Structure formats: C-alpha cells, structure tokens
Amino acid sequence: MEIQGKRFPGVISEAFALARDGERVVLFFDELFRFNVRALDVLIGPMLPVPVPVARSMGIDTDVPVRVVRSPMWGVDYAPADNITIIAAGNPWGTQLDPALRRRFTDALKVKFDRNVLIPLTPAFRAVIDMMWTDVEVRNTASLVIEYQALTAMTRPDDPELFKRFYRRLQASDEAEAEAFKLNVSSQPALADFWDEKP
Known part of the structure; x- marks a missing residue:
C-alpha cells in the first residue's frame, strides 16, 4: 500500500x-x-x-x-x-x-487424530470421539470435532462436561449436527441415558 x-x-x-x-x-x-x-x-x-x-x-x-x-x-x-x-x-x-x-501445491500432508490420547477415557467416550474423527478422516463429513484442547479440560475419564460443552458449541452453529451428535452419544449402551439431564 x-x-x-x-x-x-x-x-x-x-x-x-x-x-x-x-x-x-x-x-x-x-x-x-x-x-x-x-x-x-x-x-x-x-x-x-x-x-x-x-x-x-x-x-x-x-x-x-x-x-x-x-x-x-x-x-x-x-x-x-x-x-x-x-x-x-x-x-x-x-x-x-x-x-x-x-x-x-506440490506436497500434501494429511494429519490424523492420534487415537492414543483417548486411552485414558472410558470405552464409551473413546467410541464417540473415534466415530467423529472417522467421519472427518474417511468421509469428510463432520464440520466440528472434539479436538485435543477440549480433551485437556476433562477432569476424569468420563467427564460429562466434555460432551455437554461440545453439544452447546454445535447448537450455536448447526442444530441438525448437534442433534446427530446427541444420538451418537446415546447410541453407546453405557451412555444411553446421558442426555436425561439437559446439557
């Protein structure tokens, strides 16, 4: 200028x-x-x-x-x-x-989510997060995923706030995707009644 x-x-x-x-x-x-x-x-x-x-x-x-x-x-x-x-x-x-x-662009480096960071979580929490990242890595369908930073805020391996905070973020940007996420969480038998309390 x-x-x-x-x-x-x-x-x-x-x-x-x-x-x-x-x-x-x-x-x-x-x-x-x-x-x-x-x-x-x-x-x-x-x-x-x-x-x-x-x-x-x-x-x-x-x-x-x-x-x-x-x-x-x-x-x-x-x-x-x-x-x-x-x-x-x-x-x-x-x-x-x-x-x-x-x-x-002469080279492309596809960075994947390291599933090892999920090891300390409960199997149900791991399954939900893994499903989200598979949607991104394989199908390119998710627009927002639970990222590393969100995991660092967890206070225990099944911290409900992780999913509740993420649900609120989704609601602000894509109501349909928020509801799909809610169903994905509930599809895990161990989390079937997770949403009984309003997030």
Missing part, C-alpha cells in the same frame, strides 16, 4: 522483499480454507515459479526462476523462487479451492 508517497508492505510483500535480499523465508497460510475466494486468487501467481526467460520478458532482471505476486494495492513484486517456501494448513472444509491453486 502507498500512502502519501510512502510504501507500506503487507506480510506477503515484506516476505518477497526479504527473499529478494537473499533471506530464505516461509510464507505460512493457516486456515487456508477459511480465506475469502478473492483473497486466495492472490496466491495463484506466487505458487508457480516463473522460468528465467519468461521473467525477463516481464521486465524482471534475473538469472534464477522467480515467484511473482500481483496485488491491486501493491503492484507486481518478485523474488528468487528458491528463497520462498509456501506452506498452507487447514481443515478440508469451508472455501472450495480453485483447481488452479490446488494443482500448485
């Missing part, structure tokens, strides 16, 4: 400036699937290294492949491709990625 003739770079332009000066930088985009579709368009260019002849035809004086980023408020910026690593993370739901952007 330029204000009264003075340029103020955003994080991407700042990273490109550092990379152009010889530093190795990592552009890390967390929660990529939550980005606005138009914002994601900015990433399509820099994800694909531009060969030297093409870069030179664009007016870029370089002897190495470069990454090029175009922004309406900043203009065109570039840096040596080898000096910039682009990493993105996110849950596989939310904004649908443009196929052109998806193809530019």
